[in-house]
Amino acid sequence: MEFSTLQTIRRELHQIPELGFQEVKTQQYILNTIKAMQTDRVDIKTWKTGVMVRVTGENPRKTIGFRCDMDGLPITEQTGYPFQSMHEGNMHACGHDFHMTIALGALKKMIDEPINDNIVFLFQPAEEGPGGALPMIQPEILGEWKPNVIFALHIAPELPVGTVSSRPGLLFANTSELFIDFTGKGGHAAYPHLTRDMGVAASNFVVEMQQVVSRGVAPLESAVVTIGKIESGFVQNAIAETARLEGTIRTLEPATIDVVKEKLEKLMRGFEISHECSIHVDYGSNYYQVYNDQKWVDLFAETMQRSEISYQEANPAMTGEDFGYMLKEIPGFMFWLGVNSPYGLHNAQLQPDESALEAGVQTVVDSIKAMSA
Numbered sequence: 001m002e003f004s005t006l007q008t009i010r011r012e013l014h015q016i017p018e019l020g021f022q023e024v025k026t027q028q029y030i031l032n033t034i035k036a037m038q039t040d041r042v043d044i045k046t047w048k049t050g051v052m053v054r055v056t057g058e059n060p061r062k063t064i065g066f067r068c069d070m071d072g073l074p075i076t077e078q079t080g081y082p083f084q085s086m087h088e089g090n091m092h093a094c095g096h097d098f099h100m101t102i103a104l105g106a107l108k109k110m111i112d113e114p115i116n117d118n119i120v121f122l123f124q125p126a127e128e129g130p131g132g133a134l135p136m137i138q139p140e141i142l143g144e145w146k147p148n149v150i151f152a153l154h155i156a157p158e159l160p161v162g163t164v165s166s167r168p169g170l171l172f173a174n175t176s177e178l179f180i181d182f183t184g185k186g187g188h189a190a191y192p193h194l195t196r197d198m199g200v201a202a203s204n205f206v207v208e209m210q211q212v213v214s215r216g217v218a219p220l221e222s223a224v225v226t227i228g229k230i231e232s233g234f235v236q237n238a239i240a241e242t243a244r245l246e247g248t249i250r251t252l253e254p255a256t257i258d259v260v261k262e263k264l265e266k267l268m269r270g271f272e273i274s275h276e277c278s279i280h281v282d283y284g285s286n287y288y289q290v291y292n293d294q295k296w297v298d299l300f301a302e303t304m305q306r307s308e309i310s311y312q313e314a315n316p317a318m319t320g321e322d323f324g325y326m327l328k329e330i331p332g333f334m335f336w337l338g339v340n341s342p343y344g345l346h347n348a349q350l351q352p353d354e355s356a357l358e359a360g361v362q363t364v365v366d367s368i369k370a371m372s373a
């Protein structure tokens with residue numbers, strides 16, 4: 001695919017960001033694009049809002065999988081792009097528009113330049129939540145299309161274009177969403193002593209919970225607890241009866257998540273007594289760590305060293321990815337693709353450099369060919 005075609009696809013996808021399992025227009029866009037490339041060797045299946053495409057190889061001995069994610073985030077875009085999101089309040093702020101475009105570019109190339117092995121492209125919904133990877137790889141969905149090896153990429157705003165990065169072992173953290181609901185007693189702003197103010201309880205909780213990591217988790221283990229959203233109250237002169245905190249827990253070890261949850265729950269019980277309220281916690285979706293297979297990362301690094309792309313060893317990151325569930329089941333790896341944006345992932349001004357699209361397609365195609373060799 002020409003750069004201009006990749007750019008058009010990216011921009012058109014960028015305009016229609018949809019949240020997890022609502023990717024209806026995105027699915028249709030992907031299906032239309034693939035149908036325009038249709039040859040006898042391509043089969044397409046859909047699952048919920050996802051798309052699965054198999055390119056049959058000329059003399060297949062195995063199936064190589066490439067997965068990309070499809071959903072956007074509930075963030076109001078502030079890039080000022082002329083092709084800004086048309087879905088008010090939603091944005092492709094995690095680069096999934098890039099991931100899908102690169103997958104489509106690589107798919108076209110693999111149709112035009114057949115290899116011996118089968119290739120399966122998985123366009124997976126709901127990576128940001130509630131998680132599409134685990135249900136998508138169930139035998140009743142994938143069936144005989146299950147890959148023998150699988151890989152995926154994620155854009156890296158802090159890396160220059162033309163650079164990729166990965167590592168054997170742990171690349172991304174274990175995650176759990178965190179939703180905490182406080183219920184007390186509301187009332188007039190002038191009579192606080194007659195109420196149980198959940199604005200105050202939740203605010204204190206956000207401050208106190210910082211000590212769960214600093215004092216509850218062993219210093220050589222790593223954890224993050226972040227509250228990304230706080231909701232409470234309706235009007236300036238009434239005391240809020242309820243409050244809701246929404247956040248996420250991240251750890252490098254799967255077991256540390258349970259330590260953090262136990263400490264948070266103890267803190268909640270204490271807050272119920274001291275603030276005379278009830279507190280309910282829901283852990284939403286939980287993602288397993290992204291753990292890369294040494295053999296496939298080594299092959300990837302060697303392949304990149306023979307190309308114009310520069311390979312760097314990555315550090316583990318506290319980002320999460322439900323691709324971890326695919327890697328738990330199927331050997332493979334994930335890598336970062338440099339896109340050189342001054343604003344990071346999940347930022348309303350994320351502006352990845354589109355010249356990384358061609359580098360992304362080339363990297364995926366070279367990797368598929370190397371895995372098949």
Ligand SMILES: CC(=O)N[C@@H](CCC[C@H](N)C(=O)O)C(=O)O
Pocket residue numbers: 094127128129154175176177247248249285287318319320321322345
């Ligand atoms: C790469 C990336 O940014 N992934 C997301 C995954 C979110 C998982 C879940 N909704 C959670 O917040 O725990 C991330 O925020 O790391």
